[in-house]
Amino acid sequence: MKRTIIKIDEELCNGCGNCVPNCHEGALQIIDGKARLISDLFCDGLGACIGHCPEGAITMEEREAEPYDEIKVMELMVPKGRNTILAHLEHLRDHNETELLKQAINYIKENKVDMSPKNDEHVHKHTNSHAQPQAFNNLNEARAAVTPPSSGCGGGCPGSKAIDFNIDLNKVNEAASQVKVMPETVASADAPSELRQWPVQLHLLNPQAGYFKNADVVLAADCVAFSMGNFHNQYLKGKTLAIACPK
Known part of the structure; x- marks a missing residue:
């Protein structure tokens, strides 16, 4: 399959190894003096x-690659201990990869992985050196992160935080079918939003986000929603959205 994956420039790589501990999935190793x-x-x-390479040797590219396998990653990660597992769960949470997070938590439960805390351990997550890392204290906190918040602001720029609104459309439609609306009120009723995810701007979207999995995608000019009164119901309902200016 074609997907986004890291690319290492061997000419720039000096073999410092800073990237290795910051890849919690265990995809990187220093071999023959180079990151591989x-x-x-x-x-x-x-x-x-990427942010841990002082030489800028790691970039992203889109190419044919084997699909990422969360179960194989967990098999590789469990022997590394609780801290590495927790850092990985945070990594998935921070990127709103709820489906992969569910798989990881199910693996921990099904295989009875020991997640008890140890006093001499400190959880590290990928972040800048000036920020204080915040870790899950236990598996329950990780499990709670599987369901994204449905409202409120998580801080920072909301345009860069991936959110899946996770609306159960079947329940919404079932409830709507039981409501009797007088004909004269239909025209004046507020039309509900059919937006299912955030962000929506094309340059902010992560193609690996969970809301793209098996989804139908609407690619629209950013002025379309203002130009078409029935855009949500006619085109957006049940789909993932990406918008950009065609100019």
């Missing part, structure tokens, strides 16, 4: 390692 991607299976394409 040991398997496409272990690279989730989210780029946690």
